[in-house]
Amino acid sequence: MDFGFIQLGIGRWLHIAAGIFWVGLLLYFNFVQTPALAAAGKDGTAAGIARHVAPRALFYFRWAAVVTWLAGAMILGRHFTDAFLFMKPAYYAIGVGAWLGTIMLANVWLVIWPCQKKVLGLVPASDEEKARARRLALIVSRVNMMLAVPMLFFMVASGGIFRTQFFG
Amino acid sequence: MKNPLESAWLTVALGVALTAVLYYAVRIAMLGA
Numbered sequence: 744m745d746f747g748f749i750q751l752g753i754g755r756w757l758h759i760a761a762g763i764f765w766v767g768l769l770l771y772f773n774f775v776q777t778p779a780l781a782a783a784g785k786d787g788t789a790a791g792i793a794r795h796v797a798p799r800a801l802f803y804f805r806w807a808a809v810v811t812w813l814a815g816a817m818i819l820g821r822h823f824t825d826a827f828l829f830m831k832p833a834y835y836a837i838g839v840g841a842w843l844g845t846i847m848l849a850n851v852w853l854v855i856w857p858c859q860k861k862v863l864g865l866v867p868a869s870d871e872e873k874a875r876a877r878r879l880a881l882i883v884s885r886v887n888m889m890l891a892v893p894m895l896f897f898m899v900a901s902g903g904i905f906r907t908q909f910f911g
Numbered sequence: 912m913k914n915p916l917e918s919a920w921l922t923v924a925l926g927v928a929l930t931a932v933l934y935y936a937v938r939i940a941m942l943g944a
Binding site: 773774777778832833835836839881882885886888889890891892893896897900909910911 | 914916917919922923925926927929930933934937938940941942
């Protein structure tokens, strides 16, 4: 088993698996949990979701994001700067995908998770602060969902036969 | 006016539009066409 097997083979497998975990939960938040919490809030049944479901989903969400990014960085390896600094045309596509993924990771850890800690009562916050945090978390979660569309495209379009199809 | 980002499906549509813009930008940067 050589290093390439681990870096490009196992690394890619891990990157895709963790990415499915991360983006799957992102879609779950946007299409399932957020509207479910809004509906549950009206009939007084939101507490169970907020206490038992949301913290677990957020745990896997934010750590899957880290694993995805680290596995992606491992795959890029010595081409990390080629991609992130757009140093070679062959790495432009993966560079865009990598930047979109990095912005999404930053949004998760710097905005969504701190906001959700207030919303879920894991850190002290007034009702007004909770309402503001809930709205900011929603908007940034939506931004991440929007960015996930081109991110997935560039991840797919930057490798193998897909790159030939999209970029000649 | 409601923020378009409040709609999940509209957000996906914005993502598709952004994808098209970025795709052609990268394609032009890579291939010049």
